[in-house]
Amino acid sequence: MARKQSPSVRTTLYRLVDVPILLDGVRSKYTDENSDFSWQYVIVNDREALLVTGVMVTQLVRWADTLQQLTDHTVEIGNRIAAAALLIRNGDDAAWALTYGMGFHLLEQAKVDPGFGQRIAIRTVDPNELNSLTRTTLDYRSRTDRLSIPSGEHLRGFGVSDFGELVTRLVAKAKIEGLTAGANPLVIRGADALNMPLGRRPDALLADLDLIDSILNLQAPAELEVLEQLVAIKNQTKLKDRLESQLARKLAGHDIGRLALSWPHEQIDENGTPSSYRLISAGREHGFVQDGIPDLDSLLAPLGGLDPEDRLAKLDRMRIVLFRDAEGEEAITSAIAARKWLAFETYEDGRCYCLHGGSWYLMASNYAEKLSRRVQEIFERDPGISLPDWPADGDEDEAMYNTRAAQSLGGTLMDQKLIHTGLHRHGIEACDILLSEGELVHVKDIDKSAPASHLLAQALVSADALLHDEEARDEFRAIVERSRGDVSEMTTPIRSVILGVARKARPISAEDLFTFTKVNLVRHVASLEERGVQVFVVPIMRP
Secondary structure, three states, X not given: OOOOOOOEEEEEXXXXXXXXXXXXXXXXXXXXXXXXXXXXXXXXXXXXXXXXXEEEEEOOOOHHHHHHHHHOOOOXXXXXXXXXXXXXXXXXXXXXXXXXXXXHHHEOHHHEOOOHHHHXXXXXXEEEEEEEEEEEEOOOOOOEEXXXXXXXXXXXXXXXXXXXXXXXXXXXXXXXXXXXXXXXXXXXXXXXXXXXXXXXXXXXXXXXXHHHHHHOOOOOOHHHHHHHOEEEOOOOHHHHHHHHHHHHHHHOOOOOOEEEEOOOHHHOHHHOOOOEEEEEOOOOOOOOEEEOOOOHHHHHHHHOOOOHHHHHHHXXXXXXXXXXXXXXXXXXXXXXXXXXXXXXXXXXXXXXXXXXXXXXXEEOHHHHHHHHHHHHHHHOOOOOOOOOOOOOOOOOOHHHHHHHHHHHHOOEEOOOOEEOOOOOXXXXXXXXXXXXXXXXXXXXXXXXXXXXXXXXXXXXHHHHHHHHOHHHHHHHHHHHHHHHOOXXXXXXXXXXXXXXXXOOOOOOOHHHOOHHHXXXXXXXXXXXXXXXXXXXXXXXXXX
């Protein structure tokens, strides 16, 4: 007996914006008169739609010539890969896009609503059944990683912080009432695209799409609202223009904000592991293929020597394509806009904005308020010590201050005494001053955010080494023994970290820190506290 067909089928769905004409949602190279692809307006039940279909053909694979040279045998072989996209009208200037095969190549990426699939996932999934998520850490490391727990776990199981992380992809089980697929839990994947079962029949499909549209208007559940701690900037042309101007100046080398490479996992990993890439600049579709993956220097190199505005214009024309093979035959991504590879953080009117995935985000006000309260709590802790004032006449540098402070506190001077291990061949500084009972004091004279971030990073790296690296602990004890002769009281290498922060004119306060420095502080404190190490901030008077 034939198996009964399911009323729904797993589908990849995008949401397109700013498409009063459906054809605007498709890359022109697939719809112009010289294209081998076909397109036509159709009707899905009662909705206007556009169907684009075709085959991407490679007449001769690049490695054919290599085989011919090796074997002296003619190799004539190519690739044929099917692709289709169905665009369905959704309101006056929006549309749904269902893609099949390599159909994601057909879409005009500038029209894709970023994070649409993730927003649906956040509002529908079971918080205790998260399978996988991709996050970008918005601190000095600016790293992106993907975490997976196939059996499912609560958000806490993924170690997502309340602060400084942008989640861009989510896989989890959801139960959506009213869906054609039924009320049973189903796995959905949300990033820019949404992957989930949708109705096979036109009326069922449109009902599912209307349901998804209504879900976008719901509030994120309290347990998952941290995943939306950053708010997308939309329809604010003047603000975007000011932010773009700051990005242009940063590309030209001005000291504005932070710029780093951000790996767009959600557009890549579903399609395989890349071996090479092609940087398409100024409309040249056939730039040479380069091994490996792009880095920030390779992305910015074509912008050298241009005015800020020209750099930004050229960046917006650049694209990156990743390939599964070293020869550049089998593309595993569409031509991803170069700006989607950049992470940039800057300030406008006292508020922090981030560029990620080609879109601008504002840190949510409640997020900023929670962050400030958390930092204030850290500043209000009493470490039980006070650090001596730092003369403002300029005659005493940091090394001299540390020597005097160590004598004042009865501590051991550790400044510039480096610990070398297999993991830290160039050496790390455990602290500036070691007090009894394993209290590590780090001192920094700060008048801008970068040194503060460096201080926090230094504290975390040294604490991590002393907590987990036996070789580092042995080196540390040897340095202490040489310095003061007695290590009998060192029952533990570290119990607390004290950050002594000096600034000219008046003591540093929680509100004086830049936003991303606050993020770094909170993240580092949470990391150390999980390991039983308390953290204190002690402002140093520098009149």
